[in-house]
Amino acid sequence: MTEAGTERRDYDVAVVGGGLVGAAVAWGLARLGQRVAMLDEGDDAKRASRGNFALVWVQSKGLGMAEYASWTVRGSQAWPALADALSRETGIDVALQQPGGFHLALSEKELETRAQNLMRLHNQPRMVGYETTILGAADVRKMLPDVGPEVVGGSYCPLDGHVNSQKLLRALHTGLARHGGTYLPGRRVNGIATRDGAFRLSTPRGELAAAKVVLAAGNANMTLAPMVGLSAPMLPERGQIIVTERVAPFLHHPVVTIRQTDEGSVMIGDSKEEATDPAGMTFPINTVMADRAVRMFPRLARLNVVRTWSAIRVMTADGFPIYEQSTTAPGAFVVTCHSGVTLAANHALEIAPMIAKGALDESLGAFSARRFDARPR
Amino acid sequence: MLARVDDRHQRTIHISIDGRAVEVRAGDTVATALLAADIAACRISAVSETPRGPYCLMGVCFECLVTVDGVGNRQGCLIEVREGMAIETQSRRREAGR
Ligand SMILES: Cc1cc2nc3c(=O)[nH]c(=O)nc-3n(C[C@H](O)[C@H](O)[C@H](O)COP(=O)(O)OP(=O)(O)OC[C@H]3O[C@@H](n4cnc5c(N)ncnc54)[C@H](O)[C@@H]3O)c2cc1C
Numbered sequence: 001m002t003e004a005g006t007e008r009r010d011y012d013v014a015v016v017g018g019g020l021v022g023a024a025v026a027w028g029l030a031r032l033g034q035r036v037a038m039l040d041e042g043d044d045a046k047r048a049s050r051g052n053f054a055l056v057w058v059q060s061k062g063l064g065m066a067e068y069a070s071w072t073v074r075g076s077q078a079w080p081a082l083a084d085a086l087s088r089e090t091g092i093d094v095a096l097q098q099p100g101g102f103h104l105a106l107s108e109k110e111l112e113t114r115a116q117n118l119m120r121l122h123n124q125p126r127m128v129g130y131e132t133t134i135l136g137a138a139d140v141r142k143m144l145p146d147v148g149p150e151v152v153g154g155s156y157c158p159l160d161g162h163v164n165s166q167k168l169l170r171a172l173h174t175g176l177a178r179h180g181g182t183y184l185p186g187r188r189v190n191g192i193a194t195r196d197g198a199f200r201l202s203t204p205r206g207e208l209a210a211a212k213v214v215l216a217a218g219n220a221n222m223t224l225a226p227m228v229g230l231s232a233p234m235l236p237e238r239g240q241i242i243v244t245e246r247v248a249p250f251l252h253h254p255v256v257t258i259r260q261t262d263e264g265s266v267m268i269g270d271s272k273e274e275a276t277d278p279a280g281m282t283f284p285i286n287t288v289m290a291d292r293a294v295r296m297f298p299r300l301a302r303l304n305v306v307r308t309w310s311a312i313r314v315m316t317a318d319g320f321p322i323y324e325q326s327t328t329a330p331g332a333f334v335v336t337c338h339s340g341v342t343l344a345a346n347h348a349l350e351i352a353p354m355i356a357k358g359a360l361d362e363s364l365g366a367f368s369a370r371r372f373d374a375r376p377r
Numbered sequence: 378m379l380a381r382v383d384d385r386h387q388r389t390i391h392i393s394i395d396g397r398a399v400e401v402r403a404g405d406t407v408a409t410a411l412l413a414a415d416i417a418a419c420r421i422s423a424v425s426e427t428p429r430g431p432y433c434l435m436g437v438c439f440e441c442l443v444t445v446d447g448v449g450n451r452q453g454c455l456i457e458v459r460e461g462m463a464i465e466t467q468s469r470r471r472e473a474g475r
């Protein structure tokens with residue numbers, strides 16, 4: 001007998017959150033034959049997955065945690081397999097391009113800071129080796145002929161790239177449905193109980209039972225994780241984006257703050273890294289973003305801006321991913337990170353199979369939230 | 378082929394579309410003027426170079442881009458026609474900073 005409002009079908013896994021992280025894990029599980037339900041809020045929800053910059057980005061990642069650098073490199077290398085699988089299964093081309101990307105400097109001081117940060121990153125113990133090169137203005141200009149005279153150089157990493165992240169989210173959802181997964185929007189999970197060996201998730205539209213639960217609700221993991229004996233300290237933070245009219249392709253490598261999409265728009269984003277520009281203190285961030293972009297590529301000055309938005313980043317307290325299974329409620333996992341585009345292949349092709357098997361690999365130990373504890377548990 | 382609903386009598390306005398003299402009605406937008414003149418495609422897209430024309434007629438889709446009095450990529454559906462206005466369809470794709 002089922003209670004009124006109870007969703008009758010039981011699932012192997014309930015994934016909480018239908019953004020890029022939840023959808024990647026849910027699709028990955030469903031293609032392994034798991035019965036998956038993905039619970040999400042309604043379309044009025046604020047989602048980082050709808051407002052991001054869509055880089056698949058490696059350079060600079062991992063200062064403070066070498067394992068994160070290796071994980072990101074693996075993700076970048078696994079991305080073509082993800083794009084292929086999505087295209088085959090759903091017919092959606094997510095427009096993955098990995099031509100290598102740049103971080104540009106507008107002064108000698110910026111270039112110096114950039115070089116020092118890369119050195120600190122690559123000198124860390126256990127750091128995976130990958131190519132990132134500091135280039136002078138002449139070498140940058142060979143690959144980016146449109147840079148302005150103020151560009152004194154930059155760093156280049158051949159692993160960097162970008163995708164169309166709206167198409168990615170759509171492809172993951174479509175793929176989930178193809179494999180028989182169930183998408184349940186309008187189901188904001190407000191409680192999780194364990195009863196009769198199953199997790200019972202309560203939502204405004206009733207209860208749902210599953211053998212396992214994956215928390216992939218972005219910043220909301222902070223409140224959900226303690227319900228199953230996990231922790232996910234989050235520090236949400238705002239990011240902004242400017243979008244121009246569509247123009248003929250001219251920017252053939254993404255820059256960390258400027259990229260041209262597969263459809264011709266130029267997107268200008270902000271970067272907190274190495275905020276050395278004093279204008280950052282005095283002008284609204286949008287103005288600074290546009291000003292720096294035009295100094296990097298003077299051609300941008302004559303483009304019309306068609307949209308701007310800001311979105312809240314999903315951000316753990318130290319900026320690194322949290323992947324963990326609960327010890328007090330085994331079968332409950334938290335999967336959250338701030339670069340859900342970059343790490344989509346890791347989540348779909350590595351984490352999902354581990355969750356299906358019931359244990360996260362020991363190699364992911366560095367990503368446990370235990371790192372936030374003052375005392376060892 | 379679009380037909381006008383002839384229940385209002387508006388002043389006639391004279392504009393040009395690609396150099397051709399065209400009579401439109403006061404209150405028309407550039408996009409409706411194009412459609413009434415049987416021009417369904419007003420530009421080609423920036424990447425795939427395929428023909429595009431006015432679609433949403435309310436400023437959202439950016440499909441109705443045309444050159445108005447020498448200024449490129451303006452949203453035709455948001456601009457009202459004026460006497461003497463010169464509208465050009467965009468047969469070449471838009472380039473950044475050109
Ligand atoms: C401006 C900006 C630029 C960015 N640029 C990049 C980039 O270039 N490259 C990159 O890799 N990453 C980038 N990111 C980060 C990337 O967008 C995020 O890492 C990713 O989208 C996070 O996905 P998510 O699924 O964890 O979170 P979200 O997209 O926030 O999704 C969480 C989902 O959970 C749902 N939810 C919340 N609470 C509940 C609940 N109680 N019950 C059920 N559902 C719930 C929400 O409705 C939402 O759909 C950027 C982010 C921003 C904001």
Ligand code: FES
Nearest residue numbers: 432434438439454
């Ligand atoms: S027709 Fe859609 S913006 Fe003009």
